[in-house]
Amino acid sequence: MAENENAHGVRDRGRKGTTNRETEPARAHGVNDAEPRPADTPSFEAAADYRRVRLDLIPLRRRDKMPADRRWQERVYEQGEVLERARRDGLNLGVRLPADVVVVDVDPRNFPAGRDSLAELAAAFDLPLASAPHVLTGNLSHPGHHFYFRKPAGAVLLDSVEGFEGVEFKSLGRQVVAPGSVHPSGGTYRWAPDSPPLPDMPELPAPLIEAARRPERKSVTGAGEITAEQLAASLEHLDPTDFREHDAWRELMMACHHATDGAGRQEFIDWSTSDPKFSDHEWIVGRRWDSLHTDRDAAVTIATLRRRLSEVGADIAQPDAAEDFDVWDEVEPGEERRRWNFLSLDEVESLPPPRWLVPGVLTEGSLAAIYGAPESGKSFLAVDMSMAIAGGVNWHGRQVERGGVLYIAAEGAPGLGKRFRAWKVDRCAQGRRFDLHLMRDDLNLAAEKDGGVRAFVQAVTDELGPLSLIVIDTLNQTAAGADENSAKDMGRYIASMKLLRNATGAAVVVVHHSGKDLGKGMRGSSALLGAMDTTVEVERATDGRSIKVEVKKQKDAERGSPMRFNMEKVGDSLVLRPTVMEVMEGEFAGGMDPILELARQEANERGGSIPLKELAAIVCERDSVSDKTARRKIEQAVPDGRSNARATIDGFMVWLEPMDARNPRLGILVRTEG
Template sequence: MSSVSAAIKLANRGLAVFPLARGTKNAILASDWATTGASSDAWEVFDKFQGGSFNIGVRATGLVILDVDCKGTDGFAALAGFPSLPDTFAVRTPSGGRHFYFDAHGERIGQRDLAPGINVRATNGYVVGPGSEVGGKLYEVENDAAIAPLPAWLAEHLKSAPSKEAHAGEALGELDTEIATESAIAWLESNAAPIAVSGQCGNNTSYYVACRVMDRGISPESCLDLMLTHWNDRCDPPWEDEDLSAIVESAARNRQAAIGRDNPASGFEPAALPEFPVEPALEYAREIQLDEIIAAQANAIIKGLVAPGDNGTMYGVSGGGKSFVALDMAFHIAHGVDWYGHKVKRAPVLYCALEGVSGFRKRVVAITREMGDPGDYFARLKIPVTLAKNSAGMAGAKMIAAQAKLLCARVGAPHCVIVIDTKARATAGDDENSAADMSAYIEHRVGYIIQQTGAFVLTVHHENKNGGIRGSTVQPAADDLILHVAEGRVIAQKVKDGEEGPLFDFRLQQMKLGVDVDGVPVTTCVVEKSAPAQGEEKKPRPKEEIKPVKVLREAYARALALQPAGAFTDRTGSAVGAVQQNAVREEFFALYGGTLTAVRRAWDRAFEKAPGDIKVDVFAGSKMIWIEAANWD
């Protein structure tokens, strides 16, 4: 059964589900899984799970799920000491344990251990659902019964759990001070800190260690770093970064006491730091050498467009060919072949095709047939990853960086190109209209990858209804390169230290790859540069104008239509179609949309980028705007 079918089947039971990375328990692909990121609506679940292979997370809020383990401590032996459980929906785990599901009747019951080897998953918790796979083994439904009401004895037992302190989860005093960090490191490296051992309640041990580190006045973020550096290597086996991150997050969210309750710095005033000489960190104009600049330019991957360490966006409407163009660029780089008039320096390419993988693989076969095999200079990342702002996103960034380094080492290249296709899939669960979420993508995901590899990272994204890049303006502001794929044309809208404007026209040429067993052709497309029709010279198209200039033209046309013909003339008495600037401005503000500040900036930018046919001058004592008629189509 596919993951989407298994997820819909759970949703039809009324269970709220969300995607996990395939083969994992903790790599969550929905940052808001505890609230809106999990769904029991079959259509929403289809949208979340279609197009890929995932594990399934089941949100436990509103339920009580007994997680009975049989590794190390025998949870079944402990369960035999309690009253018998009613017949209910049950799942067998890959290790031979069980998940018993109960309806909590809307009660918010906290998570705790019922007994050694029996964990309780409830409010703000989750379990891995049937249809998932870990270590090559499946989670399978063992008892396909209805979910039973929570037994009264179990409800009373769980409600008797100790309540949190008044300041649970809050921070007391300053965190991550030098003395607190030294105290935490000393404890983590000592025999007093227990070690997590597989099959011996390793999760519980790690949870306890995380709580004790945070007790000393360490923030959850620093806690993870300290545990990875000073404790994790001694565990048997060591935790994967993303798994330990999930445990630390759980400890911070569910801890019973305030963070920093045993802070060794509490009650002490910080001493004044001694003054120290500042090392010079200045570069003077006379020290900047042209030879160094020329040498750096020689490292460009695509001259005038793509350089190591930069980041860019290629965007366009769905079905407009942007992914085909991105793959075409990637293959030209992998072959070291000039890209439509731009010189290319050969570099390896790591392509992260995060959606439509079957279609992408057909395109690779087609372009390989067209251009030849690039050898080890081109590779697709086979593992589905996320670059969302959660811990799984950090794990995804680390995975991409590690694979890019491996690819570079394989061909002996100093840097590579990484394509992330698409941003919507890479940041699933984040809000693409949120400046904070998209800043996290740029700074902590793409920025991390570039810092680790020195690569050029290209993000493939969608176009909004106004023809711009969809979502927050954070990414285009941070981009070194923006390529717009629109109506069979590739336009460089933003180029760091380079020339903007149209690059080339293209069309998608269908290619037949073969025939399936039913006799149906297997087809895809490759990018083909457009050429003039026979006997016809292709007229050069003008440089694509930015949105403010386009809106200015429309505003001028509207204002012109509202005034009498020939209302304003030049000194010779000839009508020139001049319109009062204030009238154009009113139409511009009405058309552009957005905040007043944004529209004012757009108005100014329209005149900064206006071509020569847009004129501004004073007529009859008024500031006028007109557009030369010879330039109208």
């Protein structure tokens, strides 16, 4: 091995003692970094901040950064119980990160000598640190930082970017310590004094997302055979000091990466850095692990890990059977936990409002039903919304939240390909990426034994990545042997929908039939209606060409006016096109014009404005109309002058104004302002 080259294949640069550069990175960007203070017990005042933005709190070990429970990524935590347990046992709290939040985790100890990686990252990618909610990590000797940002849910990031040592990106599948927790050194994790509120997380800059985006890897046979917990237990049999020779260490890392399909990153870092010689190499080990995500082939597999373990008389650790049960590890046998969770008036008022997946129709993480008579067009509506969400395309003038979609096609699957193709042609979206998955296997969500359902849910979470919407088409075909009029049978079906919702965070929508009398709503037990957050009725007109779509139940918001669509032929299928889009009452008033919403979307994508002629060209292509007709539509929807601006669904103001007031011949701009 070359002189000064460590077992991890990186030349040692030397490590300076604690200097001001370890406490300065945040100050350099206008953040006030107060001195950490010693603490004996955690504080839980900050918990409400996370509940407002729907971030899950999880229990951590006492004065530690590690989760208190195994399989914490999969557990469903009730926040009141988490807080009660943490207060009772003096535990720290962690934040389980969802797909659309990323924490920039800064550890100045890993900065190269004489450099400030945080400042360099901010300069290279225009990272708005001063506007990001900011937590000081509590290490008394080496203060670090957590900066919170939003990101697209579908963008999966590596944990580090080459050239910026000491900076990591944590998102889905990871957790960070919550403010109020106690660091092992005795300091307290706390909000920086001038941190913006947590709901005000800015977007992570697009160039940084691209630089950190995880490359797609082809499937490798046998990858992911064991869990991260099994890896940690297996590595306990191996002495890290026996792997100081670089090639042996790298071979073992590759074997562990293959064995967990990349999920054992932190466990391998912890094992590697338990060697006192490399105790400060967290970032280096993590970066080497991340580099394996770009490898196209797995030359070293889990077999190498098995061989190394057999050399010391051990084998891969087997999963603990107790992990199959969702139990509290810290609760003593026979100890009785309180079942009730009481909220104060302040806590109730601070609960976050529902976030729209499809504005006015469907909220995130909800249970919903689309129902109607046979041939009413309800499946066309489900496909229409699924494609809009999977592609991030506005849904008839309403800006959706883009995300992954799973469409469970238990009925009519052979015809769905034609519908998807027609939809893309109609929206001129043939080249757009759609994060949509189709499943057509048999599935029974009302089975008396839920083992099959749990196995299905596990497969969904393991294989499909983040999801925003799951469509079950139809209830009848996924409830074999169940009596739709039985509250008990439908109770099992509802429990399965909730299990899917809780495991994925997605809105779960079931397509169902109405009874013989449409006025009586959905067919079957009233338990189904009672469990739904939203129900949408689809009724076909007598002309056979148009449908009426009406939200009949909206648990957490006002119901809007009915929407009407024509079912028009495109290619060898049908698509929905709006006819009379009646203006909704309340918060959506004035924001339902599809042209107005299109103008807002296109102008925002171009920095706040778009030339009228360019928007007209988009309308021409989308609606197959002449330039004159397109301009007339735009001018009817978008008023002249800032003082006459119209508001969209999400509160943006849109108006027309000359590019140059002194020379109107230069053309007209469509302007938008949030």
